[in-house]
Amino acid sequence: MTPAPARKMASGDALAAGLPIVRRTDDLRAAVAPWRQAGHRVGLVPTMGALHDGHMALVRQAKADCERVVVSLFLNPKQFDAAADLARYPRDLAADSAMLAAAGVDLLFAPETSEMYPNDFATTVSVAGLTDCLCAKTRPGHMTGVATVVTKLLLQAQPDIAYFGEKDYQQLLVVRRLVRDLCVPVRIAAVPVVRAADGLALSSRNVFLTPKQQQQAPALYHVLRTVAGRLLAGGDTATELAWARTALLSAGFDKVDYVELRHGNTLAPQAHTEPQARLFAAAWLGQVRLIDNVPVC
Ligand code: PAF
Numbered sequence: 001m002t003p004a005p006a007r008k009m010a011s012g013d014a015l016a017a018g019l020p021i022v023r024r025t026d027d028l029r030a031a032v033a034p035w036r037q038a039g040h041r042v043g044l045v046p047t048m049g050a051l052h053d054g055h056m057a058l059v060r061q062a063k064a065d066c067e068r069v070v071v072s073l074f075l076n077p078k079q080f081d082a083a084a085d086l087a088r089y090p091r092d093l094a095a096d097s098a099m100l101a102a103a104g105v106d107l108l109f110a111p112e113t114s115e116m117y118p119n120d121f122a123t124t125v126s127v128a129g130l131t132d133c134l135c136a137k138t139r140p141g142h143m144t145g146v147a148t149v150v151t152k153l154l155l156q157a158q159p160d161i162a163y164f165g166e167k168d169y170q171q172l173l174v175v176r177r178l179v180r181d182l183c184v185p186v187r188i189a190a191v192p193v194v195r196a197a198d199g200l201a202l203s204s205r206n207v208f209l210t211p212k213q214q215q216q217a218p219a220l221y222h223v224l225r226t227v228a229g230r231l232l233a234g235g236d237t238a239t240e241l242a243w244a245r246t247a248l249l250s251a252g253f254d255k256v257d258y259v260e261l262r263h264g265n266t267l268a269p270q271a272h273t274e275p276q277a278r279l280f281a282a283a284w285l286g287q288v289r290l291i292d293n294v295p296v297c
Helices: 024-038 053-065 083-086 093-102 143-156 166-179 205-208 212-218 219-232 235-249
Strands: 044-049 069-075 107-109 159-163 185-189 255-263 275-287 290-293
Touching: 024 069, 024 143, 044 053, 053 069, 053 143, 053 159, 069 093, 069 143, 069 235, 083 093, 107 143, 107 159, 143 159, 143 166, 159 166, 159 212, 166 185, 166 275, 166 290, 185 219, 219 235, 219 255, 219 275, 219 290, 235 255
Parallel strands: 044 069, 044 159, 069 107, 159 185
Antiparallel strands: 255 275, 275 290
């Protein structure tokens, strides 16, 4: 099947010319199958839209590795623990599709919620030890929502390689493990965090930061970097993690969900700095929750 040319979506937003869109699994598979038959590698970049240069780094890597690149755009209700957060999540389909068209993406998969979750949808994917710690502690259902939708997207698109950013490091590990455990035939590629010049990790939620919060937000990265340096110099883990919480509050953060030292492959808590140790943090500036992570090496 030849994907439909650019056309109006149900929302009324025009898609950028030259970016074909499919909304149903059958149509996605019909578009991808001939590419695979022709021996083309297919890359998938899963997104929830509100694209920024962090997403485009995934697309660029996919374009470098694969002859064909599919981007999925689905604002997944299952990974939002608060209805208000889902309601206000940024949406800009016109800008997103223009960026994807300019980047040479071959196909946009933008399913309706009913396509992803029909009324009798009953399956949840969880990964013991990975979908129940860090972000999952303060955002119940978030990580299983991610695991469930990513499993479905991988099975729908059946790409050779799927791309995930290291900014959402817990998500990356969850996806790697479910792919391994369930023998999903795909390679998971990790792409480094894209940061603004001041160190702030790019995130769709950054648009909600006030000018003052924009100045405060980079402290998340800088505090993590400082703690990583001190741990490597022999600092005591509990003391340094406690200092990080205080430093974030002093820098203007309103609440700290966690600052933790964990193993970079298993997410097992680390009492001491060992090879593969990684620092993870989530903290709030007003209504905006930011996450970040850095290796301790
Ligand atoms: O990282 C995201 O944008 C989302 O968690 C993902 C992987 C697209 C699943 O909804």
